[in-house]
Amino acid sequence: MKLTEKIPWLMGRLQRTLSPCLEECCATPLTKQEKHLVKVLEIIEIENHVCRGRQWPGRSPVERKAIARSYVAKALFRYVHTRDLIHELQARPNLRLICGFPQSQRLPSESTFSRAFAEFAGQGLGQVVHDSMVDQYLKKELIGHVSRDSTAITGRKKAAKKQKIVMVARKRGRPAKGEQRPPKELTRLDKQLDQEASVAIAELRNVCNRGVKKNSKGYLQSWNGFKLHADVNDTMLPLSVVLTSASVHDSQVAIPMKKMTSKKVDYCYDLMDAAYDARQIRKQSLALGHVAIIDRNPRKGEVISMSPHEAKRYNERSSCERFNGRLKEEFGGRHVMVRGPDKVMMHLMFGVVALFADQLLKLTGY
Numbered sequence: 001m002k003l004t005e006k007i008p009w010l011m012g013r014l015q016r017t018l019s020p021c022l023e024e025c026c027a028t029p030l031t032k033q034e035k036h037l038v039k040v041l042e043i044i045e046i047e048n049h050v051c052r053g054r055q056w057p058g059r060s061p062v063e064r065k066a067i068a069r070s071y072v073a074k075a076l077f078r079y080v081h082t083r084d085l086i087h088e089l090q091a092r093p094n095l096r097l098i099c100g101f102p103q104s105q106r107l108p109s110e111s112t113f114s115r116a117f118a119e120f121a122g123q124g125l126g127q128v129v130h131d132s133m134v135d136q137y138l139k140k141e142l143i144g145h146v147s148r149d150s151t152a153i154t155g156r157k158k159a160a161k162k163q164k165i166v167m168v169a170r171k172r173g174r175p176a177k178g179e180q181r182p183p184k185e186l187t188r189l190d191k192q193l194d195q196e197a198s199v200a201i202a203e204l205r206n207v208c209n210r211g212v213k214k215n216s217k218g219y220l221q222s223w224n225g226f227k228l229h230a231d232v233n234d235t236m237l238p239l240s241v242v243l244t245s246a247s248v249h250d251s252q253v254a255i256p257m258k259k260m261t262s263k264k265v266d267y268c269y270d271l272m273d274a275a276y277d278a279r280q281i282r283k284q285s286l287a288l289g290h291v292a293i294i295d296r297n298p299r300k301g302e303v304i305s306m307s308p309h310e311a312k313r314y315n316e317r318s319s320c321e322r323f324n325g326r327l328k329e330e331f332g333g334r335h336v337m338v339r340g341p342d343k344v345m346m347h348l349m350f351g352v353v354a355l356f357a358d359q360l361l362k363l364t365g366y
Contacts, residue, residue: 006136006137007137007360007361007363007364007366008364010042010043011039011364011366014038014039014042018038018042022038022097022098025097026093026094026097027093027094028093028094030094031094033077034092034094034095034098036076036358036361037072037073037076037077037095037098038098039357039361039366040072040076040354040357040358040361041069041072041073041098043133043356043357043360043361044072044129044133044353044354044356044357045129045132046065046068046069046072046125046129046353047065047068047069047100049125049128049129049132050064050065050068050120050125051064051119051123063100063101064116064119064120065100066099066100066101067108067112067113067116067117068116068120068125069098069099069100070085070089070099070101070113071085071117071120071350072350072353072354073085073095073098073099074332074350075331075332075350075351075354076331076354076358078330078331078332080332080335080337081337082110082113082114082117083110085113086107086110086113089101089107090107117338117343117346118343120346121340121342121343121345121346122342125346125349126345126346126348126349126350126352126353127241127345127349129349129353130238130241130349130352130353130356131264133353133356133357134239134264134265135264137237137360138233138237138239138264138265139264139265141265141266142266142267142268143233143234143239143265143266143267143268144233144234144267144268144269144316145233145234145267145268145269145271145313145316145317145319146231146232146233146239146261146267146269146270146271146290147231147232147233147271147272147316147317147318147319147320148229148230148231148232148254148257148270148271148272148276148320149229149230149232149250149272149273149317149320149321149324150227150228150229150230150250150253151227151228151230151324151327151328151333152211152213152221152223152225152226152227152246153225153226153227153228153243153246153333153336153344153348154223154224154225154334154336155208155224155225155226155246155336155339155344156336156337156338156339157208157339157340158208158224159208159209159210159224160207160208160209160245162209162247163205187280188203188252189251189252189255189278189280189281190280192255192256192280192284193255193280193283193284193287195256196259197256197257197259197260197263198256200255200256200259201242201253201256204244204245204248204252204253205244205245205247205248206226206243206244206245206341207245207341208224208225208226208245208246208339208341209224209245209246209247210222210223210224210246210247211223211224211225211226211227211245211246211247223246224246225246225336226243226244226245226246226341226344227243227244227245227246227248227250228241228242228243228324228327228333228348229241229242229243229244229250229253229257230242230320230323230324231257231260231261231320232319232320232323233265233267233319234316234319235319235359235363236319236322236323236326236359237356237359237360238323238352238355238356239261239264239265240257240260240261240264241348241349241352242256242257242260243341243344243345243348249275250273250275250276251275251276251277251278251281254272254276254278254281254284255280255281255284258270258281258284258285258288258290259284259288262288262290267290268290268291269290269291269292269293269313270285270290270291270292270293270294271293271294271313271314271316271317271320272292272293272294272295272317273294273295273317274294274295274296274297274298275297276294277294277295277296277297281294282294293306293310293313293314295314323355326355327348327351327352327355330355331350331351331352331354331355332347332348332350332351333348333351336348
């Protein structure tokens, strides 16, 4: 079933079965915001991916599925702190019912929410749910352009110390007769051409450190934290998301992300800015059957302009910038209150899956 058929079918099932049952169970009519949350949760289906964990003797663990659904509501309703979410669950019976908490029982404490969040982060729940959504809604679609870019994520931890790189000086001049010199070490981009995507990403740093990059106006800005790298299609739906340290250059993530996205969907063009202008990145696009449209990096003052048809396609890259803006302003990307790369990624992934579902509903008019 294609995207244009699946969403109307899903919304029709929602209106026929789930909505009438909810209206009967709720003491007051659902608000427009609560109805939108029901649609988003129905698309995400995060409860199907929550691992219950091992049962130990004694007190039974609190239901994790309801907590996972409530974290999606936190991202959708822009609650900054977990205590704000718990307060809203206590004050709004309809929200409590939608998330799956029984009315007759007390809500879990803030510490229980935090422990559940740590479990979700350790399990990689966000990536599992997002991959499932991409496979379910975009696997059968042919995507024209994939835009690739990164955005700064401010962290709440002290920046890690820089890694010391020991440079081994190579002997200059021609080797003497019979002398054997070690081969020149491959660059990271050259290594990534033959590596699996998961292996290449595991070699990148993801600790909280200091990063510097140019903003849209050409000025340098620095921050303490991370970088979120995203592949986005023409309709602003995220296809692949990777979190690295703020100091990792954008070009170091391009090749593994191409391999990740190519396994999920079929697409034609790679759109990237001048930070990705490298021979190895263009070679990988060609090997995967894609056309790379990359803004040229002016080296030694040399400026190479795009051809008219490439420049027209390159304008579609704004979808990635709009995705970054929405994630930060509307889905909690600007307010990261957790520490550690796994928890930061989990916080961002709740926003990514909520944005994915919200954008699907906008595209189909629901």
